[in-house]
Amino acid sequence: METTYDVLVIGGGNAGCAAALAAARHGAHTLLVERYGFLGGTATAAMVGPWMTFHSGRERIVGGIAQEIVERLVAMGGSPGHVHDSSDYVPTITPFDPELHKALLFEMMAESGVRLLLHGYFLDALRDDRGAVRGARVATVGGLREFEAAVTIDASADAYLAAAAGVELQQGDERGRVQPASLMFRLSHVDLEATAAYVRANPDEMRTTIPPAERTAHALTAVAGLYELWNRARTRGEVTVPRELVSFFISPYPDEVTVNMTRVVDIDPLDPEDLTRAEVEARGQALELLAFFRRDVPGFANARIAATATQIGIRESRRIVGVYTLTRDDVLSARTFEDAVARSAYPIDIHNPSGSGTATQRLPPGASYEIPYRCLVPANVERLLVAGRCISTTHEALASTRLTPTVMTLGQAAGTAAALCAAKALQPRDVPATELREMLIDDGVDLRRPAGVEM
Numbered sequence: 001m002e003t004t005y006d007v008l009v010i011g012g013g014n015a016g017c018a019a020a021l022a023a024a025r026h027g028a029h030t031l032l033v034e035r036y037g038f039l040g041g042t043a044t045a046a047m048v049g050p051w052m053t054f055h056s057g058r059e060r061i062v063g064g065i066a067q068e069i070v071e072r073l074v075a076m077g078g079s080p081g082h083v084h085d086s087s088d089y090v091p092t093i094t095p096f097d098p099e100l101h102k103a104l105l106f107e108m109m110a111e112s113g114v115r116l117l118l119h120g121y122f123l124d125a126l127r128d129d130r131g132a133v134r135g136a137r138v139a140t141v142g143g144l145r146e147f148e149a150a151v152t153i154d155a156s157a158d159a160y161l162a163a164a165a166g167v168e169l170q171q172g173d174e175r176g177r178v179q180p181a182s183l184m185f186r187l188s189h190v191d192l193e194a195t196a197a198y199v200r201a202n203p204d205e206m207r208t209t210i211p212p213a214e215r216t217a218h219a220l221t222a223v224a225g226l227y228e229l230w231n232r233a234r235t236r237g238e239v240t241v242p243r244e245l246v247s248f249f250i251s252p253y254p255d256e257v258t259v260n261m262t263r264v265v266d267i268d269p270l271d272p273e274d275l276t277r278a279e280v281e282a283r284g285q286a287l288e289l290l291a292f293f294r295r296d297v298p299g300f301a302n303a304r305i306a307a308t309a310t311q312i313g314i315r316e317s318r319r320i321v322g323v324y325t326l327t328r329d330d331v332l333s334a335r336t337f338e339d340a341v342a343r344s345a346y347p348i349d350i351h352n353p354s355g356s357g358t359a360t361q362r363l364p365p366g367a368s369y370e371i372p373y374r375c376l377v378p379a380n381v382e383r384l385l386v387a388g389r390c391i392s393t394t395h396e397a398l399a400s401t402r403l404t405p406t407v408m409t410l411g412q413a414a415g416t417a418a419a420l421c422a423a424k425a426l427q428p429r430d431v432p433a434t435e436l437r438e439m440l441i442d443d444g445v446d447l448r449r450p451a452g453v454e455m
């Protein structure tokens with residue numbers, strides 16, 4: 001296997017995949033290194049879905065590789081596409097089948113000429129005599145290997161490479177506390193007609209503006225509530241999960257749902273003992289929840305666990321300190337930037353790090369904010385870009401930027417910028433923002449601002 005590339009991407013989650021695809025499609029000789037035997041990261045290994053959200057009001061604000069993935073999944077029967085969110089949290093949600101997503105990502109890598117190294121575990125950063133990143137040391141089934149590249153992209157979500165390269169980092173809120181972790185699971189053999197009948201007969205049991213009479217199985221894309229059933233089980237001591245409501249989402253299949261309800265609090269996901277405790281605790285919670293659904297929730301009497309995720313989902317860990325750090329005010333004031341590379345309208349939603357409850361702060365209706373390229377560029381280390389969950393934001397801004405459609409767009413931006421750097425011998429911080437934005441717009445990224453929005 002070759003050891004020298006134009007672009008090296010560490011981490012094959014959705015950010016890393018979009019980065020590798022974008023770099024390769026722009027002519028860069030690209031290697032993608034992933035620790036598992038499949039791609040997709042949190043969306044597949046942690047089975048987190050549905051994707052939220054490609055829209056602000058009625059406007060689609062996410063395009064490019066993210067939208068291409070959705071369209072191809074729809075064509076494969078692996079997603080219904082963007083559907084109305086019946087729980088009124090966001091305008092649309094995008095359910096998908098994680099197994100078909102895994103297969104699609106391999107297909108796209110092969111088409112675009114991305115070289116893949118699976119079961120490759122990033123260990124350490126290689127640095128040149130000026131301290132710039134020149135590549136990475138990776139543990140493989142064949143022993144240690146070193147790979148070099150003009151530009152390396154850290155898409156590990158936990159900023160492993162950035163940390164090893166001496167990039168300044170932050171973690172969690174002002175006390176270092178991070179959002180809780182959740183193990184996702186899917187329940188099959190579900191009869192949503194019966195669930196729909198229950199929320200028609202008990203209108204206050206569901207958080208929705210859908211009139212009771214219109215709550216059909218087809219209309220129930222996201223169910224949040226079932227407060228009476230949940231509180232009764234809690235009072236009886238039958239469920240102990242620190243959650244305030246029942247929450248599940250449809251899948252592409254009529255008899256299967258994705259449950260987002262386990263919650264392990266007070267963990268540091270980068271502490272090996274905490275992470276171990278989280279996996280064990282969450283699997284116990286999943287069984288407790290299975291019993292609750294079967295016993296108490298109409299439509300779930302015959303439900304089975306179709307799958308639990310390979311690993312617990314980590315909402316938050318470390319972030320780099322970049323040339324610019326996106327803040328809560330930038331998000332909530334729908335700020336625009338000259339070097340914007342992504343748009344999002346997702347609210348700031350912070351799951352309580354230490355208990356139940358989720359605090360939500362929203363943008364004005366129909367608004368969206370932008371994320372500048374400078375959030376992907378480490379402040380103090382060269383030849384390195386960062387994409388996905390670990391870009392430069394505050395704890396609060398991360399609670400919005402971490403969503404999948406956004407990390408895919410950030411990945412596409414990082415990969416495109418890295419290809420530019422490799423072709424023109426530029427440092428990431430010197431990439432001309434206008435040229436990068438033009439390339440992204442040409443590649444379908446929805447960066448055009450609606451008329452009337454000022455910079």
Ligand SMILES: Cc1cc2nc3c(=O)[nH]c(=O)nc-3n(C[C@H](O)[C@H](O)[C@H](O)COP(=O)(O)OP(=O)(O)OC[C@H]3O[C@@H](n4cnc5c(N)ncnc54)[C@H](O)[C@@H]3O)c2cc1C
Binds near residue numbers: 035
């Ligand atoms: C419980 C939970 C619920 C969520 N809910 C939603 C939701 O409803 N909708 C939504 O859109 N988003 C949701 N999110 C957020 C979203 O799923 C993630 O933030 C996003 O997928 C992160 O993408 P990423 O590419 O940055 O990181 P990841 O997908 O985590 O990718 C990182 C990749 O790097 C690899 N890696 C890590 N370390 C190494 C190493 N040392 N060597 C090699 N490879 C390595 C990992 O295996 C992984 O493939 C949720 C997240 C969680 C955890």
